[in-house]
Amino acid sequence: MFWQEAEQEKQPQVPDDVVDVLFALQCKSLPVDHAHALSQAILQAVPWLADEDAAAVHTIHVAGSQNGWERPAHDSSERLLPSRRTKLGVRVPRYRVDNLKTALEGRTLRVADAEVALGVGKERPLSAETTLFARYIVAEADEDEDRFLRRIATELAPRGIKVRKALCGKTQPLATPEGTLLTRSLMLADLTLEESFELQQHGIGEHQTMGCGIFLPHKGIEAAGKATG
Structure with missing residues (x-):
């Protein structure tokens, strides 16, 4: 045997x-x-x-x-x-x-x-999931979904992070004494482990002490629309 x-x-x-x-x-x-x-x-x-x-x-x-x-x-x-x-x-x-x-x-x-x-x-500890979700990422004024995603891909490329699958939400305002801060949610899927760890460790963009640009593990692209709030 x-x-x-x-x-x-x-x-x-x-x-x-x-x-x-x-x-x-x-x-x-x-x-x-x-x-x-x-x-x-x-x-x-x-x-x-x-x-x-x-x-x-x-x-x-x-x-x-x-x-x-x-x-x-x-x-x-x-x-x-x-x-x-x-x-x-x-x-x-x-x-x-x-x-x-x-x-x-x-x-x-x-x-x-x-x-x-x-x-x-x-x-x-951080997660070993390769689908991540951020509730808020700072968006530029008059930036539509396509321009937002292209900008994010451009900013992540020098860090060795390739955007393969992405889904963003509608513009979400955050109130500050200096005026409204525009944000969008973002889900990134099919990341490598190294890319996932890099995103969780360092996030993306400004105002991270306001909850912006922070990535969390997510169930997948089909549920991303339900994770805002």
Whole structure:
């Protein structure tokens, strides 16, 4: 009898020099468009984030529906209702994790008119998924979908990232004291592992402490349209 066990597929080695730190939070409600207010509150508590190239702040995201509540449109005057499972995510170099936890654990942030009380922060490694999604990427004025995608491809090429499959969303405004910041969501599929890691570690574009240009693992191109909010 000849019997040979199948070789186990090697799991990809995910780099750990950049990680997400997810903080438990308590908050009754906060504005749908809270990107700028959250950024300012965190930068006030953690000023060194502004000088870290690999640092980024995830906007607070809630499920599309919960207990009969439907997430309102981004430009709605309604509010988000965080659940017990809602987290605040901050992406930082690993060597800064302890500093970040010291600065934020047990702290209450004032985000616009809301109070966000933060609990313990837990590390989450980057993903080995090769389909990534960014909720907000800074868009240029009067830039249609085709021009947006072409610009993104041009900006990523020098970093060794090839755009093979891409899907972007409609223009989404983020309010700032200086005026409206235009953004679009973006899904990129069929990336190599190296490309995926590079995008997650460094993102793309400006205003990453406002949640822009931050890539997360995604289920695939067919679900990308459902991931905004």
